Amino acid sequence: MTAALDRWLDDFGATLDPIYSRARHVKGPRKEKSTPTAPKSRATGPATRESRRATLERIARKSPEVMVKITGGGRNMRQIKAHMDYISRNGEIDVEDEQGLIYQGKKDVRHVRDAWRDGGHTIPYEGEDGPREAFNIMLSMPAGTDKRAIKDAARAFASEHFDGYQYAFAGHDDKDHFHIHLTVKAVGLDGQRLNPRKGDLHRWRVTFAEQLRERGVDANASPRKARGVVRKAERQALRAITERNGKSKVLRKHRAEAIQEARGRGEHLNPAQDRISAVRVLTLKGYGEVAKILSKGDAADRELALQIVGLVKTFQQLNTAHQSRVKAIRDILSTTQQSRVEAIRETLSSRGHIDGSRNEGRA
Structure with a gap:
């Protein structure tokens, strides 16, 4: 590999993907907030030259792109319970927590909710003016991807990024592709509050793609502009407002x-x-x-x-x-x-x- 190519790969992030390729870390937290999520292993520093080339190769061959996005989050226990009921389909779908325990049925799902309630940080039962007490995250791949690989990769992803936090996840197959709903309690067992930012979301995608590749699934986490894609996907909240004939x-x-x-x-x-x-x-x-x-x-x-x-x-x-x-x-x-x-x-x-x-x- 020539020195010229090395220099271009060093600038690859400056042109296409600054958060991934450059040592442009997430800014420190505001004083009133605790430390935001930070990647714990492979996604911590700037990408190596080899991984940048591998990313370029995957972009060129149009490898399937992972999707990781925050879809919302409850501000009180009533909302959190409603989301747990949703991802468990009112107890019909198995839910797994951070300890690897499986919960089946409405009664078991209630145990997960109670564990969050008694987990050291008090969550109000009602009220919407306070901070977000949970983050709801969706992880998915295009249709046809092995479901077991997606679920195993999601489990490893959650363990890597949310160690010390209570979370629960379940797989849904009710759309044209299998996807994972992961809900994470915003305050960890040590009292630290999650504060995910744009850099965290990018690194989450990188980690999820890496976990999938380790399981034999061709997956990439490249920026849209690197693939010639201009428009962002419509935000779920805006879509919901439009469907209700409302105005944003x-x-x-x-x-x-x-x-x-x-x-x-x-x-x-x-x-x-x-x-x-x-x-x-x-x-x-x-x-x-x-x-x-x-x-x-x-x-x-x-x-x-x-x-x-x-x-x-x-x-x-x-x-x-x-x-x-x-x-x-x-x-x-x-x-x-x-x-x-x-x-x-x-x-x-x-x-x-x-x-x-x-x-x-x-x-």
């Missing part, structure tokens, strides 16, 4: 910005647009540079260079959610304006102001 402040703000731009009154109301475009330019430039370097290497390097070129060719045209909203509104405005013009023309024509004037001219 975020959605209203985005729509207002799009309307302003569509009418030509605010081209820079969405600064994220410029950032996304700049990142795409850097991504394409970076892939071009590494492909050029690899093309001068051995057979394996040249093969990887061809895969990278093929990957870039699959990148879809840059089209952000903001751009789509602006285009949709412009189409509506254009259609409305055209309809008005046609209505006016029809009115004038019916009154003889168009065809009649033409006939008079000809006469």
Whole structure:
């Protein structure tokens, strides 16, 4: 591997994945909060050069991407119990805790709830103004992935990142893919409160992917921009509001910005647009540079260079959610304006102001 390629791999994170490749650790906790979650082993420091290349190879061959996200969390025991009932399907699905104990049936699930209640940190039974007392996390892979491997990887993931915390998890197979629901008590046995941030979420994905690979499953945890994906998945909360025909402040703000731009009154109301475009330019430039370097290497390097070129060719045209909203509104405005013009023309024509004037001219 050439020195030039080494340098590019060192900058791989700066272009595509700063949290993973660089020693850009999660910032320290605020004074009023205790230490946030921190990876305990493989995910602690900057990635090694070998692991960065392996990540690049998985991106190039389009390995399945893991999904790890926080879906919510209870602020009181009533909400926590409701979520435990949900993940256990009211006792119909086995639930496993941090000690590896299996709970079956409604009565057993109640024992898990009681263990949380008596676990050294008092959780209010009701009330929603306090801090989050539990974090609900979902872990999944695309359809067709071995279910046992997913569950075993999730168990190892939870043990690695939530040692000293009470948690429970269960597997659901009611959608098009098997997934794990993991709920973690926010305050550990030592009184430390979880405070997960963006860097933690990324490292959780990395760990879950590593655990899957150790079980023979091809899995990757790369950033969307490295794969040419622009749009984030819609947040579950926003989707729920939309399904209830409600309104979200975020959605209203985005729509207002799009309307302003569509009418030509605010081209820079969405600064994220410029950032996304700049990142795409850097991504394409970076892939071009590494492909050029690899093309001068051995057979394996040249093969990887061809895969990278093929990957870039699959990148879809840059089209952000903001751009789509602006285009949709412009189409509506254009259609409305055209309809008005046609209505006016029809009115004038019916009154003889168009065809009649033409006939008079000809006469």
